[in-house]
Amino acid sequence: MTRSNEPVRAPQGSPPTRSLGIAAVDPVPFCREGLSAIVQRTPGLHWAGHAGNPHAALQLAEQVHPDVILLDSGLDPNGHLTKLLTSGDPALLIIVLVRETHRTAAYLQIATVSGAHGALPRTAEARRLVEAIRRVHLDRRYVDPALAPLTAQQRPGFRAGDPVVATRRPRMPLSRREFQVLQLVAEGLENAAIAKILYLSVETVRTHVKSILRKLSARDRTHAVTIAFRGGILIAQTEDPPERGSAGQSPQSPPGLEEYRSR
Structure with missing residues (x-):
């Protein structure tokens, strides 16, 4: 499944x-x-x-x-x-x-x-x-x-379908790949497991982790995750926790794109 x-x-x-x-x-x-x-x-x-x-x-x-x-x-x-x-x-x-x-x-x-x-x-x-x-x-x-x-409320005379004028830009200090790596670090995965999931080498994952620590001014992986949650880079998911087979089981194979099965 x-x-x-x-x-x-x-x-x-x-x-x-x-x-x-x-x-x-x-x-x-x-x-x-x-x-x-x-x-x-x-x-x-x-x-x-x-x-x-x-x-x-x-x-x-x-x-x-x-x-x-x-x-x-x-x-x-x-x-x-x-x-x-x-x-x-x-x-x-x-x-x-x-x-x-x-x-x-x-x-x-x-x-x-x-x-x-x-x-x-x-x-x-x-x-x-x-x-x-x-x-x-x-x-x-x-x-x-x-x-x-x-x-x-932002612009008088707004009509549905018009663009919204915004002045505040969200801050995302991480690259796409660093964001993915940090998500998986927050799930408790080690570098080897992250490498399998993202189809990267362990050394590349290690490099991304070092970059994440530097960009977030974090002491270690746990500190980086804490900073990311506090800063809104990561969010706590309260619905549908990820299924991993049996409780606490780590993924055994890289989760690529699997064939969709109609229920």
Whole structure:
């Protein structure tokens, strides 16, 4: 069985040539299943896969290259993941699915300046999700009408679909790879296990760890993780903890892109 924190691609074979590949980054399995069902029944879209945490999201983007990623705001409250995803692939479109706790003008501002192209409530109906995907693909910008009043607080006369003017830029001192390494360090993995997961040499991982310690002014790995959580670089996931087979078991093989299995 595929672990929930691994990037997972859709089965090969049938999507139409000109359809848009849609992927989801969400820690909750039934939310991913629901998004997959909506996408697969919508003409012109096909399911490209899913990931359950930030470092798996970066792997998904690098290896599958979806056209659009639907990103749970709970996994990226400070915009760091959005910024890393869009800087790695300027053509990638990001739509944030906004949780109730993030329905604020400040969050929408952060998401937009970080590179998000669209935003809608995480509880939106299926038709609104499909509309958001199509509008973002056509206009590269969409804000759901339910969230428009929040953006209007930033700029008078704002209309749904207009870009949000933001003045605050989130600070991300780490590179994409360093961010992935730090995520895995926070999960308690040693350099050898991290190397297998990210398909790197142990020496390269060691170099990344040294760079992380230097950039965060940390004494050691534990201190670096503490600083990252306090500074909002890493976030605590309260939903859907990663499955690792039996409790406490470390991964036995590198979690590459495994074939998606329909349930």
